[in-house]
Amino acid sequence: MDKMVVIGNGPLKGTVAASGAKNAALPILFSTLLAEGNHIFTNMPKLKDIESTAELLQSLGCETKWVGDEFHVNVHRPQSFEASYDLVRKMRASFLCMGPMLAKYGEAVVSQPGGCAIGSRPIDLHLDGFKALGATITQKEGYVHAASPKLKGGTFLFETVTVGGTENVMMAATLAEGVTVLENAAKEPEIVDLAEYLNKMGAKISGHGTSVIRIEGVKELKPAKHSIMPDRIEAGTLLIAGAITKGEVTVTKCVPAHLEALILKMREAGFKIDTTKDSMTVYPADKWEAVDVTTAPHPLFPTDLQAQFMALMTVANGTSVITETVFENRFMHVTELTRLGSDITPKTRVAVIRGQPGKLTGAPVMATDLRASASLVLAGLIAAGETVVNRIYHLDRGYEKLEDKLSALGANIRRTE
Ligand code: EPZ
Numbered sequence: 001m002d003k004m005v006v007i008g009n010g011p012l013k014g015t016v017a018a019s020g021a022k023n024a025a026l027p028i029l030f031s032t033l034l035a036e037g038n039h040i041f042t043n044m045p046k047l048k049d050i051e052s053t054a055e056l057l058q059s060l061g062c063e064t065k066w067v068g069d070e071f072h073v074n075v076h077r078p079q080s081f082e083a084s085y086d087l088v089r090k091m092r093a094s095f096l097c098m099g100p101m102l103a104k105y106g107e108a109v110v111s112q113p114g115g116c117a118i119g120s121r122p123i124d125l126h127l128d129g130f131k132a133l134g135a136t137i138t139q140k141e142g143y144v145h146a147a148s149p150k151l152k153g154g155t156f157l158f159e160t161v162t163v164g165g166t167e168n169v170m171m172a173a174t175l176a177e178g179v180t181v182l183e184n185a186a187k188e189p190e191i192v193d194l195a196e197y198l199n200k201m202g203a204k205i206s207g208h209g210t211s212v213i214r215i216e217g218v219k220e221l222k223p224a225k226h227s228i229m230p231d232r233i234e235a236g237t238l239l240i241a242g243a244i245t246k247g248e249v250t251v252t253k254c255v256p257a258h259l260e261a262l263i264l265k266m267r268e269a270g271f272k273i274d275t276t277k278d279s280m281t282v283y284p285a286d287k288w289e290a291v292d293v294t295t296a297p298h299p300l301f302p303t304d305l306q307a308q309f310m311a312l313m314t315v316a317n318g319t320s321v322i323t324e325t326v327f328e329n330r331f332m333h334v335t336e337l338t339r340l341g342s343d344i345t346p347k348t349r350v351a352v353i354r355g356q357p358g359k360l361t362g363a364p365v366m367a368t369d370l371r372a373s374a375s376l377v378l379a380g381l382i383a384a385g386e387t388v389v390n391r392i393y394h395l396d397r398g399y400e401k402l403e404d405k406l407s408a409l410g411a412n413i414r415r416t417e
Contacts, residue, residue: 002417004389004403006380008362009412011247011284016409018235018254019045019400020228023304024193026093027167028226029053031194032073033060033100034174035201037223044071044228048397052091056083060097075223078105085111085142091397092121096164098146099126099172102135107147112139117369119327125162129169132156133176153178153217161186161297166213167194173215174203182213188298189258193229200224232258233304234399235280237374240308241406242282243271244315245381249409250281261301265291265309269316290318290355296325307333307375314342315382316355323350333372336365340376340383362387367394374399381411 020043030053032039044050050071054064060078064071081101088094092113101108115121127137127144132155135148153176158165166186171194173180185191187209195208201224204216235254242249243266256263256275263273263280268291272283290313295303303326313320314337324330334346341361343354362385367373373395380387389395392415395402403413 002390002392003415004377004392004395005414005416006362006377006387006389007412008381008383008385009410010245012242012245012249012381012406012409012411013247014409015250015252016238016405017252018230018238019043021045021190021193021231022047022049022398023163023233024190024229025050026053027096027171027190027194028197028228029057029073030096030100031171031198031201032057032062032075032223033097034104034171035221035223036075036077039073039075039223040225041071041073042069042227043230045231045400047400048393049091049093052087053094056087056094056097059084059087060101081105081107082109083111088113092116093164095123095126096168096171098144099130099168102130102146102148103151103172103175106149107145109143109145112142112144117332118330125158125160125165126168129156129158129165129182130172133169133172133180151176153180153215155181155183157183158185163188163191166191170195170205170213170215171198173217174198174205174221176217178217180215180217182215183211185211185213186297187211189229189232189255197224197226200226230254233302233371235259236262236302236305237308237378237399238405239266239273239280239282240312241378241381241409243285243288244312244378246284246286247409248281248283250279252279254278254280256280260299262305262309265293265301269312287357288316290316290320290353292321294323294325303327303330304371306330307371308378310334310344310351310353311337311375311378313353313355314344314379315357315360317357318355320353320355321350322353325349332368333375336368336372336376337379339363339365340379340387342379361385364388364390367391370394370398374402377402377406377413381406
């Protein structure tokens with residue numbers, strides 16, 4: 001089932017719940033390697049990337065299984081501390097197994113994750129962070145070897161804000177001797193969720209959610225139980241689906257406080273949005289204004305919502321300038337959106353979108369990466385006629401049953417060969 005067929009079908013209407021956050025679930029699943037025994041998770045999303053992570057954990061000796069709506073990870077001492085190329089190349093977040101294995105067992109051999117469509121995705125800051133904790137790092141034949149009889153706490157300044165780097169080094173520091181201070185740390189809500197799970201396991205972390213995180217090393221961590229935080233990117237995508245179709249959609253089981261930058265920009269464009277602690281509603285707008293957006297680390301506008309917001313701007317009144325500061329090549333959706341009739345001029349890290357309300361027409365398009373595929377589905381919801389999104393497997397990495405959620409709101413969308 002490789003295609004999604006979307007037919008413009010008027011305003012969406014109704015209530016839809018967000019699932020658990022992919023980008024919190026992945027580091028939390030890798031953090032289980034810090035504590036042998038049975039870890040229990042609720043609100044775990046059913047996604048391709050979760051399956052890939054389970055496969056990697058199984059290759060390291062863990063047992064994973066669904067028990068009703070709980071996801072259990074039973075961790076045993078790995079036979080080998082190697083994460084193979086075959087598994088890592090499928091999902092670069094697999095590199096997050098390095099910090100936990102290095103801290104718990106003193107060694108880790110992980111295939112160098114490749115880049116991907118949106119950028120080269122280096123890991124130099126992860127490795128510099130491990131070195132700051134005393135690890136010896138060698139790289140050969142496409143694998144990174146990290147070793148240390150016992151990590152020692154230290155201070156490390158990230159020269160670039162990196163979500164994965166902050167997560168990897170924070171996990172490693174939980175079992176180091178002494179105190180570690182991470183400066184210019186990422187502040188994403190997913191970092192906070194990971195730190196909260198680590199603390200449930202017995203870690204001593206403070207400052208998570210700010211740019212200075214303090215980790216006091218402990219001797220041992222124990223398995224615990226945790227509910228994965230709601231997926232703010234999925235929730236934002238669903239809100240934009242309501243907005244772009246001039247509908248009225250309420251997203252529940254979400255945290256609007258995690259989406260302040262998006263909500264601010266949508267209100268600036270003219271949408272009425274109401275929020276409660278765990279839900280948000282967008283109301284029908286007959287037209288909306290083009291607004292400029294610059295992506296940046298949390299709490300500023302998330303790069304993971306850039307493509308979806310661009311779809312909204314293709315049918316706004318006026319010209320929007322979108323600047324992508326996080327990744328060097330995250331405009332792959334632009335050419336595909338222009339196939340639907342959008343008027344977009346992409347430059348390096350900047351795209352100029354001249355809005356054309358009511359002018360999109362359906363066409364076959366190609367998904368290139370996870371969030372680009374969501375952007376094409378959103379545009380298909382309002383394009384006249386049929387839009388066929390090819391290579392839809394990209395979407396399945398990060399959205400749980402998106403077509404079911406959108407159909408329940410009135411969208412005409414189906415999966416096909
Ligand atoms: C995480 O990727 C997310 N993935 C991405 O979501 C998200 O787009 C990104 O953070 C930014 O918010 C997961 O959480 C699994 P980074 P990550 O390290 O950790 C540079 C999605 O769609 N950098 O914060 O890989 C890097 O090149 C995905 O769900 C270094 O230079 O992102 C980039 O320019 C896509 N050296 C910037 O930092 C390093 O060692 C931010 O990357 C590490 C990163």
